[in-house]
Amino acid sequence: MAGEIPDLKALERTGTGKGAARQARRDGMVPGIVFGGEKEPLPINIPFNALLKRLRAGRFKSTLFNLQVEGHEDVRVVCRDVQRDVVKDLPTHVDFMRLRRTTKVALFIPVDFVNHGAAPGLKKGGVLTVVRPEVELVVTAGDIPEKVTVDLTGLNIGDIIHISDVTLPEGTKTTIDRDFVICNVSAPSGLRSSGDDTEEEVEEGDED
Numbered sequence: 001m002a003g004e005i006p007d008l009k010a011l012e013r014t015g016t017g018k019g020a021a022r023q024a025r026r027d028g029m030v031p032g033i034v035f036g037g038e039k040e041p042l043p044i045n046i047p048f049n050a051l052l053k054r055l056r057a058g059r060f061k062s063t064l065f066n067l068q069v070e071g072h073e074d075v076r077v078v079c080r081d082v083q084r085d086v087v088k089d090l091p092t093h094v095d096f097m098r099l100r101r102t103t104k105v106a107l108f109i110p111v112d113f114v115n116h117g118a119a120p121g122l123k124k125g126g127v128l129t130v131v132r133p134e135v136e137l138v139v140t141a142g143d144i145p146e147k148v149t150v151d152l153t154g155l156n157i158g159d160i161i162h163i164s165d166v167t168l169p170e171g172t173k174t175t176i177d178r179d180f181v182i183c184n185v186s187a188p189s190g191l192r193s194s195g196d197d198t199e200e201e202v203e204e205g206d207e208d
């Protein structure tokens with residue numbers, strides 16, 4: 001289970017229609033709706049600044065939130081649409097979908113790199129280059145893994161770890177079919193720069 005599902009606080013919107021939505025915006029709120037889960041749609045207002053901060057953090061539509069609305073039970077939701085002002089590009093309305101515990105959803109799960117000390121390449125001064133600090137996986141809403149673990153044991157300079165080399169949490173799969181790179185161990189910068197100097201000297205010698 002994911003260690004921390006971010007809370008998203010909202011207020012129930014008492015009115016409906018364009019008039020209530022305009023009033024919400026004047027009050028510094030963004031109107032929205034929560035639907036699905038075999039329950040009636042719930043009109044909500046979200047504080048503009050809080051929503052904008054979440055949007056600017058990125059991947060808003062692929063983040064699972066614990067929606068807290070006063071007078072209602074907390075519910076897990078994902079964003080399905082954000083409407084924006086065509087001129088200012090600021091949010092004007094947001095749609096959320098309730099998730100059952102059995103619902104499948106694509107989320108970004110952080111990658112944890114372990115056993116650095118057991119990687120010969122790192123001991124020699126090699127550099128771990130992380131290509132994917134998180135991986136988008138299809139997961140079950142009621143059983144979201146906290147992380148994807150990548151074991152660095154035995155890695156030498158020049159070695160590459162692909163997603164096929166990683167044991168994914170049970171019940172999950174990647175959203176991308178190709179065998180993409182997670183990380184690699186590259187040579188120390190000092191060795192790379194000295195190698196570059198050598199190549200330049202050889203090239204200059206060939207020109208003479």
